[in-house]
Amino acid sequence: MNSQPDYYATLHVPPDATARDIARAYRRLLRTRHPDTRQTVDGDTTGAYDAQELHAIMQAYVVLSDPGKRAAYDRARSGLPALAPGTPVKVRVHGHEPGADKQAATGKQAPISFGPPRWEPSPGTLRNPRSHS
Secondary structure (H helix, E strand, C coil), X not given: CCCCCCHHHHHCCCCCCCHHHXXXXXXXXXXXXXXXXXXXXXXXXXXXXXXXXXXXXHHHHHHHHCHHHHHHHHHHHHCCCCCCCCCCXXXXXCCCCCCHHHHHHHCCCCCCCCCCCCCCCCCCCCCCHHHCC
């Protein structure tokens, strides 16, 4: 059994709720539960239970409002294993330039370059600025 609290139930939203639904539910609950905004009855003060409930609401919002934390919470809630960080992979680049064999033998590699070394306009695309009629 999962010992993690059900944040969706805490905020009274379904698991497929949008970020907007979560924010609205959080604000609604905060207005009704926060000691500064709720109606007090005959000098009623906030008890320990109310403070714990308010803390649970705020914790649920912190987790569900952050997409990364929410995804991790949903994975843990569903029982799927946590995603491990990627394993670094060595990449070997084969050079097609003259002297690539020599570079490979010494262990020094030239930086990888992409695309043409410089841009050259196609013939006929440049206009002579002095030839305007």
